Amino acid sequence: MDARELRDLAVDIAKEAGALARRRRSEGVAIAATKSALADIVTEADREVELLIRARLGDARPDDGFLGEESGAERGASGLTWVVDPIDGTVNYAYGIPHYAVSIAVVEGEPEPQTWDAVAAAVFAPTEDELFTAYRGGGAWLGDARLAVGEPGDAGALIATGFGYDPATHAGDLERVAQIMPLARDIRRAGAASLDLAYVAAGRLDGYVERGLQPWDHAAGALLVREAGGVVTGMPGQQPDRPMTIAASPSLHAALQERVVLLAENGSA
Numbered sequence: 001m002d003a004r005e006l007r008d009l010a011v012d013i014a015k016e017a018g019a020l021a022r023r024r025r026s027e028g029v030a031i032a033a034t035k036s037a038l039a040d041i042v043t044e045a046d047r048e049v050e051l052l053i054r055a056r057l058g059d060a061r062p063d064d065g066f067l068g069e070e071s072g073a074e075r076g077a078s079g080l081t082w083v084v085d086p087i088d089g090t091v092n093y094a095y096g097i098p099h100y101a102v103s104i105a106v107v108e109g110e111p112e113p114q115t116w117d118a119v120a121a122a123v124f125a126p127t128e129d130e131l132f133t134a135y136r137g138g139g140a141w142l143g144d145a146r147l148a149v150g151e152p153g154d155a156g157a158l159i160a161t162g163f164g165y166d167p168a169t170h171a172g173d174l175e176r177v178a179q180i181m182p183l184a185r186d187i188r189r190a191g192a193a194s195l196d197l198a199y200v201a202a203g204r205l206d207g208y209v210e211r212g213l214q215p216w217d218h219a220a221g222a223l224l225v226r227e228a229g230g231v232v233t234g235m236p237g238q239q240p241d242r243p244m245t246i247a248a249s250p251s252l253h254a255a256l257q258e259r260v261v262l263l264a265e266n267g268s269a
Protein backbone atom coordinates (compact mmCIF):
# COMPACT_ATOMS: atom_id res chain seq x y z
CA MET A 1 0.00 0.00 0.00
CA ASP A 2 1.21 3.52 -0.73
CA ALA A 3 0.49 6.55 1.48
CA ARG A 4 -2.78 7.33 -0.26
CA GLU A 5 -4.00 3.74 0.19
CA LEU A 6 -2.97 3.78 3.86
CA ARG A 7 -4.97 7.02 4.24
CA ASP A 8 -7.98 5.33 2.65
CA LEU A 9 -7.70 2.39 5.07
CA ALA A 10 -7.47 4.80 8.02
CA VAL A 11 -10.57 6.62 6.76
CA ASP A 12 -12.66 3.46 6.42
CA ILE A 13 -11.74 2.26 9.90
CA ALA A 14 -12.13 5.71 11.52
CA LYS A 15 -15.65 6.04 10.10
CA GLU A 16 -16.70 2.60 11.37
CA ALA A 17 -15.10 3.25 14.76
CA GLY A 18 -16.70 6.69 15.01
CA ALA A 19 -20.14 5.26 14.28
CA LEU A 20 -19.64 2.70 17.09
CA ALA A 21 -18.49 5.40 19.52
CA ARG A 22 -21.50 7.56 18.70
CA ARG A 23 -23.89 4.60 19.06
CA ARG A 24 -22.45 3.66 22.45
CA ARG A 25 -22.70 7.29 23.57
CA SER A 26 -26.42 7.31 22.74
CA GLU A 27 -26.86 4.10 24.76
CA GLY A 28 -25.21 5.62 27.83
CA VAL A 29 -21.55 5.60 28.87
CA ALA A 30 -19.98 3.78 31.82
CA ILE A 31 -16.63 4.74 33.30
CA ALA A 32 -14.59 1.55 33.26
CA ALA A 33 -11.53 2.71 35.22
CA THR A 34 -9.23 5.59 36.09
CA LYS A 35 -5.62 5.57 34.86
CA SER A 36 -2.88 8.07 35.71
CA ALA A 37 -5.09 10.23 37.92
CA LEU A 38 -8.69 10.38 39.16
CA ALA A 39 -9.55 12.66 36.24
CA ASP A 40 -7.90 10.32 33.71
CA ILE A 41 -10.82 8.06 32.88
CA VAL A 42 -11.45 5.29 30.38
CA THR A 43 -14.92 4.18 29.32
CA GLU A 44 -16.03 0.77 28.14
CA ALA A 45 -16.57 2.41 24.74
CA ASP A 46 -12.90 3.52 24.58
CA ARG A 47 -11.87 -0.09 25.01
CA GLU A 48 -14.49 -1.50 22.61
CA VAL A 49 -13.69 1.04 19.89
CA GLU A 50 -9.96 0.38 20.14
CA LEU A 51 -10.56 -3.37 19.90
CA LEU A 52 -12.58 -2.79 16.72
CA ILE A 53 -9.82 -0.62 15.20
CA ARG A 54 -7.16 -3.15 16.17
CA ALA A 55 -9.15 -6.01 14.65
CA ARG A 56 -9.70 -4.19 11.34
CA LEU A 57 -6.01 -3.23 11.12
CA GLY A 58 -4.95 -6.78 12.02
CA ASP A 59 -7.06 -8.13 9.17
CA ALA A 60 -5.83 -5.57 6.64
CA ARG A 61 -2.23 -5.06 7.75
CA PRO A 62 -1.17 -8.05 9.91
CA ASP A 63 2.56 -7.23 9.74
CA ASP A 64 2.19 -3.63 10.97
CA GLY A 65 2.81 -2.53 14.55
CA PHE A 66 0.19 -0.96 16.82
CA LEU A 67 0.34 1.67 19.56
CA GLY A 68 -3.00 2.40 21.18
CA GLU A 69 -4.10 4.41 24.20
CA GLU A 70 -6.06 1.59 25.79
CA SER A 71 -4.44 -1.67 24.68
CA GLY A 72 -0.79 -0.68 24.51
CA ALA A 73 1.91 -1.44 21.99
CA GLU A 74 2.68 -4.35 19.70
CA ARG A 75 5.72 -4.25 17.42
CA GLY A 76 5.29 -5.19 13.77
CA ALA A 77 7.61 -6.46 11.04
CA SER A 78 6.64 -4.07 8.24
CA GLY A 79 8.30 -0.89 9.52
CA LEU A 80 4.87 0.76 9.88
CA THR A 81 3.04 1.34 13.18
CA TRP A 82 -0.57 2.47 13.64
CA VAL A 83 -0.90 5.06 16.43
CA VAL A 84 -4.48 5.18 17.67
CA ASP A 85 -6.61 7.14 20.11
CA PRO A 86 -10.00 5.41 19.88
CA ILE A 87 -11.90 8.26 21.54
CA ASP A 88 -9.83 11.44 21.89
CA GLY A 89 -11.71 13.79 24.19
CA THR A 90 -12.73 11.03 26.57
CA VAL A 91 -13.88 13.39 29.33
CA ASN A 92 -16.09 15.27 26.82
CA TYR A 93 -17.45 11.90 25.68
CA ALA A 94 -18.20 10.77 29.23
CA TYR A 95 -19.98 14.05 30.07
CA GLY A 96 -21.98 14.01 26.85
CA ILE A 97 -20.19 17.02 25.34
CA PRO A 98 -20.37 16.37 21.55
CA HIS A 99 -16.70 17.12 20.83
CA TYR A 100 -14.53 14.02 20.49
CA ALA A 101 -12.76 12.17 17.68
CA VAL A 102 -11.34 8.88 16.52
CA SER A 103 -7.67 9.58 15.77
CA ILE A 104 -5.74 7.12 13.57
CA ALA A 105 -2.22 7.69 12.21
CA VAL A 106 0.27 5.37 10.57
CA VAL A 107 3.98 6.16 11.00
CA GLU A 108 7.19 4.83 9.47
CA GLY A 109 10.21 3.85 11.59
CA GLU A 110 10.44 3.26 15.29
CA PRO A 111 7.13 4.02 17.13
CA GLU A 112 8.84 6.95 18.84
CA PRO A 113 7.55 10.51 18.33
CA GLN A 114 11.08 11.94 18.20
CA THR A 115 12.02 9.81 15.21
CA TRP A 116 8.94 8.48 13.40
CA ASP A 117 7.79 9.81 10.02
CA ALA A 118 4.02 10.13 9.76
CA VAL A 119 2.66 8.63 6.52
CA ALA A 120 -1.13 9.02 6.76
CA ALA A 121 -3.79 10.23 9.16
CA ALA A 122 -7.54 10.33 9.73
CA VAL A 123 -9.30 12.28 12.50
CA PHE A 124 -13.05 11.69 12.49
CA ALA A 125 -15.45 13.68 14.69
CA PRO A 126 -18.68 11.62 14.66
CA THR A 127 -21.08 14.18 16.15
CA GLU A 128 -19.97 16.92 13.76
CA ASP A 129 -19.60 14.28 11.00
CA GLU A 130 -16.28 15.88 10.04
CA LEU A 131 -13.44 13.82 8.59
CA PHE A 132 -9.96 15.36 8.54
CA THR A 133 -7.40 13.46 6.48
CA ALA A 134 -3.84 13.71 5.21
CA TYR A 135 -1.14 11.61 3.67
CA ARG A 136 2.55 12.50 3.27
CA GLY A 137 2.86 14.93 0.39
CA GLY A 138 -0.86 14.81 -0.35
CA GLY A 139 -2.03 17.85 1.57
CA ALA A 140 -4.56 18.06 4.41
CA TRP A 141 -8.29 17.83 3.79
CA LEU A 142 -11.66 18.25 5.48
CA GLY A 143 -13.81 16.08 3.31
CA ASP A 144 -13.05 17.35 -0.21
CA ALA A 145 -11.89 20.78 0.96
CA ARG A 146 -8.11 21.41 0.98
CA LEU A 147 -6.90 22.88 4.27
CA ALA A 148 -4.39 25.63 5.05
CA VAL A 149 -3.28 27.04 8.39
CA GLY A 150 -4.34 30.58 9.17
CA GLU A 151 -2.43 33.69 10.25
CA PRO A 152 -3.65 35.76 13.22
CA GLY A 153 -5.29 39.09 12.50
CA ASP A 154 -4.61 42.46 14.13
CA ALA A 155 -6.65 41.43 17.19
CA GLY A 156 -4.22 38.61 17.95
CA ALA A 157 -4.27 34.82 17.65
CA LEU A 158 -7.03 32.39 18.62
CA ILE A 159 -5.01 29.83 20.60
CA ALA A 160 -6.13 26.47 21.99
CA THR A 161 -4.55 24.78 24.95
CA GLY A 162 -5.21 22.08 27.54
CA PHE A 163 -4.55 21.03 31.09
CA GLY A 164 -3.20 17.75 32.38
CA TYR A 165 -5.09 15.15 34.34
CA ASP A 166 -2.69 15.60 37.28
CA PRO A 167 -3.75 18.59 39.41
CA ALA A 168 -0.08 19.16 40.31
CA THR A 169 0.53 20.32 36.71
CA HIS A 170 -2.26 22.88 36.61
CA ALA A 171 -0.31 25.81 38.10
CA GLY A 172 2.40 25.47 35.44
CA ASP A 173 -0.17 25.07 32.68
CA LEU A 174 -1.93 28.24 33.84
CA GLU A 175 1.39 30.11 33.93
CA ARG A 176 1.94 29.04 30.33
CA VAL A 177 -1.43 30.44 29.34
CA ALA A 178 -0.51 33.74 30.99
CA GLN A 179 2.83 33.71 29.15
CA ILE A 180 1.26 33.28 25.69
CA MET A 181 -1.77 35.53 26.37
CA PRO A 182 -0.05 38.67 24.95
CA LEU A 183 -0.12 36.91 21.55
CA ALA A 184 -3.79 35.93 21.85
CA ARG A 185 -7.13 37.50 21.09
CA ASP A 186 -8.65 34.64 23.07
CA ILE A 187 -8.02 31.12 24.34
CA ARG A 188 -9.99 27.96 23.63
CA ARG A 189 -9.90 24.75 25.66
CA ALA A 190 -12.08 22.22 23.84
CA GLY A 191 -10.68 18.98 25.31
CA ALA A 192 -9.58 16.92 22.29
CA ALA A 193 -5.99 17.39 21.11
CA SER A 194 -6.51 15.71 17.74
CA LEU A 195 -9.33 18.15 16.93
CA ASP A 196 -7.34 21.12 18.27
CA LEU A 197 -4.60 20.17 15.79
CA ALA A 198 -7.13 19.52 13.01
CA TYR A 199 -8.63 22.97 13.64
CA VAL A 200 -5.19 24.58 13.36
CA ALA A 201 -4.80 22.80 10.01
CA ALA A 202 -8.22 24.13 8.98
CA GLY A 203 -7.54 27.70 10.07
CA ARG A 204 -10.28 27.48 12.70
CA LEU A 205 -7.59 28.07 15.32
CA ASP A 206 -4.39 30.07 14.80
CA GLY A 207 -2.33 28.05 17.26
CA TYR A 208 -2.27 25.27 19.82
CA VAL A 209 0.02 24.80 22.84
CA GLU A 210 -0.23 21.90 25.29
CA ARG A 211 2.08 20.08 27.64
CA GLY A 212 1.61 16.41 28.52
CA LEU A 213 0.17 14.92 25.34
CA GLN A 214 0.52 11.22 24.66
CA PRO A 215 1.78 9.99 21.23
CA TRP A 216 -1.76 8.97 20.18
CA ASP A 217 -3.11 12.45 21.00
CA HIS A 218 -0.90 14.23 18.44
CA ALA A 219 0.26 11.61 15.89
CA ALA A 220 -2.55 12.18 13.37
CA GLY A 221 -3.19 15.87 14.05
CA ALA A 222 0.47 16.79 13.64
CA LEU A 223 0.48 15.41 10.07
CA LEU A 224 -2.69 17.39 9.30
CA VAL A 225 -1.01 20.63 10.43
CA ARG A 226 2.21 19.98 8.51
CA GLU A 227 0.36 19.04 5.32
CA ALA A 228 -1.65 22.28 5.75
CA GLY A 229 1.54 24.36 5.76
CA GLY A 230 1.94 24.65 9.51
CA VAL A 231 4.76 23.83 11.93
CA VAL A 232 4.42 21.35 14.80
CA THR A 233 7.21 20.86 17.33
CA GLY A 234 7.90 20.34 20.97
CA MET A 235 10.56 22.46 22.67
CA PRO A 236 13.33 23.67 20.30
CA GLY A 237 14.82 20.78 18.37
CA GLN A 238 12.14 18.41 19.64
CA GLN A 239 9.17 16.78 17.97
CA PRO A 240 5.77 17.06 19.66
CA ASP A 241 5.75 14.85 22.75
CA ARG A 242 4.83 14.85 26.43
CA PRO A 243 7.10 17.81 27.33
CA MET A 244 5.36 20.11 24.82
CA THR A 245 3.32 20.41 21.64
CA ILE A 246 3.24 23.71 19.73
CA ALA A 247 1.37 23.99 16.41
CA ALA A 248 0.74 27.06 14.24
CA SER A 249 1.75 28.86 11.05
CA PRO A 250 5.55 29.29 10.83
CA SER A 251 5.56 32.86 12.14
CA LEU A 252 3.14 32.31 15.01
CA HIS A 253 4.85 29.03 15.93
CA ALA A 254 8.15 30.86 16.37
CA ALA A 255 6.53 33.49 18.60
CA LEU A 256 4.72 30.87 20.69
CA GLN A 257 7.79 28.67 21.11
CA GLU A 258 9.87 31.70 22.15
CA ARG A 259 7.44 32.52 24.96
CA VAL A 260 7.11 28.90 26.09
CA VAL A 261 10.91 28.56 26.21
CA LEU A 262 11.26 31.85 28.12
CA LEU A 263 8.87 30.56 30.78
CA ALA A 264 10.69 27.23 31.00
CA GLU A 265 14.06 28.99 31.33
CA ASN A 266 12.64 30.95 34.25
CA GLY A 267 12.07 27.57 35.81
CA SER A 268 8.37 28.20 36.25
CA ALA A 269 6.59 25.78 33.90
Ligand code: LIP
Pocket: 069, 085, 087, 088, 089, 090, 091, 161, 162, 163, 164, 165, 191, 192, 193, 194, 210, 212, 213, 214, 217
Ligand atom coordinates in the same frame (compact mmCIF):
# COMPACT_ATOMS: atom_id res chain seq x y z
C1 LIP B 1 -6.98 14.25 26.01
C2 LIP B 1 -6.44 15.27 25.03
C3 LIP B 1 -6.59 16.68 25.59
C4 LIP B 1 -5.83 16.79 26.89
C5 LIP B 1 -6.37 15.79 27.87
C6 LIP B 1 -6.28 14.36 27.32
P1 LIP B 1 -7.83 11.74 25.86
O1 LIP B 1 -6.82 12.96 25.45
O2 LIP B 1 -7.11 15.15 23.80
O3 LIP B 1 -6.10 17.65 24.69
O4 LIP B 1 -5.93 18.10 27.41
O5 LIP B 1 -5.62 15.90 29.06
O6 LIP B 1 -4.93 14.02 27.15
O7 LIP B 1 -7.41 11.33 27.24
O8 LIP B 1 -9.21 12.27 25.83
O9 LIP B 1 -7.58 10.67 24.84
